[in-house]
Amino acid sequence: MKKRLDELRNSLKDKGVTLAITSDLFLLALQKTMNKNNEIGDLTVSFDDGYLTIVGNKKVLFRLVKFYARLRPVDANGRVLTLKLEEAKPVKWNWLSKVILNRPPFMKFSKEVIKIDLNSIDKIRAVPIGNIIKFEIKDKILWVKVGL
Template sequence: MNTFDHFNVFGNGIPIKVTASMLERIINMKSNEQKIKVEITPKHIVLWGTTEVKKMMFKKNVPFRITIKPVHVDNRTISFELVEMKPIDRNFINHKIFNRPPFFEFENRMIKMNVNAWNIVRKIPVGTIKSYELVEGALKLKISL
């Protein structure tokens, strides 16, 4: 049985697997006030949790649920479209969650993920993202050779 491990080579590309827990670690990195969970389904990536919002002199933990989906690939960057944000859709919350250089950038309702920032991809010095697929629990990428 062939599992989609990090460096099994099929066809003319190297498959890479980015799991929900890998995304959680990056998004929660350097952030004391937010504990975000990630779920990857065959259609979307869903993030939920709470984030601290400061308004005037008050702080409040605001729950949120964000749904994104991959829409475009350029070299070693995947762009995700913000499909839905509940209960309120505020750019400052999205920016706070997804502003994680060099892994993520947030601009104009698009999230860009630089897969070259991941150690597992940096070990492959050449090639671009040839294909991607959302599956239960992971984002599968194939890096061209």
């Protein structure tokens, strides 16, 4: 009986549903965390060459500062995707990065590590069970496999 259960577990180990998260879906989830007081404008999100890129403008002391953040996915735990801040302009200003990238409950920023709760995206939340077992950025899409 135990052998049969182990065989069943192993056969289901890699089974899951693969979902395509486009940059538009990601941007929509990000915009839901913002209010008009954030003064962030011209926000765009893209998935290229294995990276997530966020670009926009932030009003700081009566002038617009253009920002750019390039993030690399490194790990997944449950339905939370962990990314590392690889590059940011203006030059990894920690306070500015925190203001832009810390968007609880969807996205949390701490010391160049961003944790994104993918359950904030309707397409992921529609799958009632399972955790992320695989993820990759390919063909301008974030592909997420939610295991059974």
